[in-house]
Each structure stands twice: as C-alpha cells, then as structure tokens.
Amino acid sequence: MKKNFKKVNAAIIVIGNEILSGRTQDLNVSFLSKWLNEKNGITVDEVRVIPDVEKTIIKTTNELRKKFNYIFTTGGIGPTHDDITAKSISKVFKVKYEYHPEAFKILKKYYGQNNFNDGRKKMSKMPKGSNLIYNPSSAAPGFKIKNVFCLPGVPLILKSMIHNCSKYLNKGSKVFSDSINLVTVESNISRELEKIQKKFKNDIDIGSYPFFRLGRVGVSIVLRSQNKHKINLCKKEILKNIVKKKKIKKV
Amino acid sequence: MKKNFKKVNAAIIVIGNEILSGRTQDLNVSFLSKWLNEKNGITVDEVRVIPDVEKTIIKTTNELRKKFNYIFTTGGIGPTHDDITAKSISKVFKVKYEYHPEAFKILKKYYGQNNFNDGRKKMSKMPKGSNLIYNPSSAAPGFKIKNVFCLPGVPLILKSMIHNCSKYLNKGSKVFSDSINLVTVESNISRELEKIQKKFKNDIDIGSYPFFRLGRVGVSIVLRSQNKHKINLCKKEILKNIVKKKKIKKV
Structure with missing residues (x-):
C-alpha cells in the first residue's frame, strides 16, 4: 500500500424480505459501491442482506459499525408496518425513536395538513440526534446517525438523494x-x-x-x-x- | 407456525471482488433464493457478499454453516489465481485440497489430453471427500462438502447445474x-x-x-x-x- 494512501471502507446492509425471497432483484449494492468508490474513495468490503427482523437488524448493525468506517442501510424506512429500520437503529444507539422536527415539517408541507396521516407522520420518526438526508423525489428523508446512513430501498429514490450523503463522508484515496x-x-x-x-x-x-x-x-x-x-x-x-x-x- | 411445518433454511455467500466493487451486478441471489424456496421449501435467511480473501471466506463459512441448514457459495471456482474458493473451503473442514479423480477425468476428456493445462487441472482440485455437482454447460463441476455447496459465479453456468444439487437437499415445507x-x-x-x-x-x-x-x-x-x-x-x-x-x- 502506498504510504500516503488513506483507506476508508464501508459495509452495506440490505434490509428486506423481498430481496431474500428472490422476489425483488437488488440494484442498490452495485450503484452504492460504485458511487462510494468513484466519488469518495471509499471501498465496500462487505454486504449483508438480512430480513425485516428487529433483532437481526440491531445485531448486524452493531457488529458491522465497529468493523467498518461507514455503514449504509437500504430499505425499511417507509410508512408501513414492515418498515422497522429507523426504530431498530434507535435501539442500536440506545436513543429515543421520535419525530424529527424538521422531517415532520417537510412531510407536513409535502402532504398538506389534511392528508398528513399516521403512516406519513411515521416517516419523520427516527433516532434522536439524527441528521437528515434530504430526498428530492418523494420528500421523506433518510437519516444519518454516527457512522450509519439509512436510505430507502427504492433504487430511483435512493439515487436521487445519494449526493446528500457526501457532506458527512471523510473521503479516502481513490482506487x-x-x-x-x-x-x-x-x-x-x-x-x-x-x-x-x-x-x-x-x-x-x-x-x-x-x-x-x-x-x-x-x-x-x-x-x-x-x-x-x-x-x-x-x-x-x-x-x-x-x-x-x-x-x-x-x- | 403450523405444527407439521418443517423449516429448512440456507444462507448464500457471494464470493467476489467484482460484486463488491459494483463492476458486476449479482444475479445469482434472486435466482438461487427462488429456486430454493419454490422447488425445495428452503428459505434463504441471510446473504453475504465478501471479497476474494481466504481468511474472510473461511471465517464467514465457518460462522454461517453452523447457523443455517445449508450454505451456497457462488464464485471463485474457476482456473485463475483469484479463484480460491475450493482451497479455502478445504481449510474450513480441515481436509486436503486435492484432485478429485472423477472431476479430473471429466475435465481431461472435455479439454483433450493435449490441451489439459495446469489451469484446467486446477478446476478439479477441491476438498477431499467432496461430492461433485455436475456442470452440463462447461464441464468444470461444482462440489458439495457437508452442508456447503460451491457453485460458479457465472449465472448461465450456475443455472444449468443447479438441478444437480437437488439430490443432496432435505426439503422443507413450502412457503x-x-x-x-x-x-x-x-x-x-x-x-x-x-x-x-x-x-x-x-x-x-x-x-x-x-x-x-x-x-x-x-x-x-x-x-x-x-x-x-x-x-x-x-x-x-x-x-x-x-x-x-x-x-x-x-x-
């Protein structure tokens, strides 16, 4: 390794029964890997695909966040009952799972007072102290807490918001x-x-x-x-x- | 869970720097998951993508083979220097990495005596005591040792040989x-x-x-x-x- 080479690495955790069952073809890993390496000099050294199970999300995140500089999760941050990533990550860091005031405001404005139902409100709940990752295509933001970045599973939406992660990343040397x-x-x-x-x-x-x-x-x-x-x-x-x-x- | 339900599960280990770097889009996970579930009643409960690094292959396989009924690896069983799956799996089970007599014969016949070079011979080396998984499309067989199945990374070839895994599998109840x-x-x-x-x-x-x-x-x-x-x-x-x-x- 070159003396002045700065190695920065990451792992991706794909959260989703639909990927494990083969129903949905994952497209986020190759996109994220390329983006991390080409734009940020960060190499992806491991990927895990795990089910929508709180215990598994907590255990996997805890194991990997200590081994790698950054963790990117995809999936499970939508409005439905099977979207449990934000709640699980709150437990990883032992912080409250609560409405993020700015996210709440963004979503309220996006849906309008009269259509801002519980499912939509849920999308603004995240670990206390999170930074928002803005979402230009469908409003509901991702979030970043410590070295863990939580992104949605829909590839089009993920792609549209990925550049908003850049400011939080320490770049490595390009390979x-x-x-x-x-x-x-x-x-x-x-x-x-x-x-x-x-x-x-x-x-x-x-x-x-x-x-x-x-x-x-x-x-x-x-x-x-x-x-x-x-x-x-x-x-x-x-x-x-x-x-x-x-x-x-x-x- | 129904009383007479028989749960059988598996994990997939994708071995390959080309998947981690984003250069190649994995297509084997969704195919394997569907095949395992639909044809065999086996659910895939975890997937890992790891680099072509012996230590990592050994550690990951050892961890997962104890947690799941079956392990399927893809990639790293070709003729080149970066194909190290068979050698690594030999170390997992602490058995010799040696020419499998039947695989050697199959490949010698396929390439012909005069073209049976070292790279081609290498494809018949595997953990001692392995069972072959025949390959109708390009001859070089995969192998199975204990509960670990090693398959190639090229999707077309993997698909052509997957039915040859069936006889080694205890089927579960269909989901x-x-x-x-x-x-x-x-x-x-x-x-x-x-x-x-x-x-x-x-x-x-x-x-x-x-x-x-x-x-x-x-x-x-x-x-x-x-x-x-x-x-x-x-x-x-x-x-x-x-x-x-x-x-x-x-x-």
Missing part, C-alpha cells in the same frame, strides 16, 4: 482500475496471468472474469490499484506477454 | 405467497394494512413494496404464509377493507 477484454477462455491464460499477478503482487489486484456477450465467450481482466502508473505497466505486460504472444483478439 | 398490485402509495393504506397484519400476525407475513413501472406509481402487497387457506382469507380482507373501501384501482 484506480482498468480492464482488458479478450476473446478467450480463462483456462487459456491462467498460468501466464498468475505469473504477472505474482510480479505485481504488492501493487495490483488482478481479477479475471469470464463473460458471455452477444453469443461470444470472453474474459475481462480487471486491474485495480492505488497507483495509476503501475496499472499502466501491468497492462503493457499483459498485452505483450499474453495477448500478443498467444495471438488473442481484443474486444 | 406460499400471493400478491395484490395497487395503484396507490404506501402511506395511503399503511394504517389499514397494519390492522390486518395484526389480525393475521400468527399466520401471515404481509410485505408492502412501492413500485414504479411504466411511469405509474403503485404498491405491491405480498402475503407469505405456510398456510394457503389463510392467505386467501387475508387477501379477501385486504380487497374488501382497503381496495374496495378506498376505491383503489388494481393493476
């Missing part, structure tokens, strides 16, 4: 990546690739991922490093000693 | 589900839905999920239970006391 896509199979290049990985073992993580696209079989070689220059050196070596030598077509 | 899709927002029905959830609290899990489809905003209400009859009763009550009373359109 750079580059990739080479080849028309080959992994087992044709694995020995040579391992040699190059050994040579660059202190600087580069080389990943190899088969793909099937438009009826074609191929391999993506992905180079990741804190050092852009070393990525270029490593890429040149792969092109020279694998691609050119084995006469492999690039995509 | 039934039904859903009602409404043109409304959650906060319009949350109070009434909570009442119905309370009434059926011993038999039914009611989930509520907002959706945005073709420019329309809606809510899916999902009922899950071990008891099909109770689902029907609960559905009738929702249709009568929420949908009809509030004049909500169904999708």
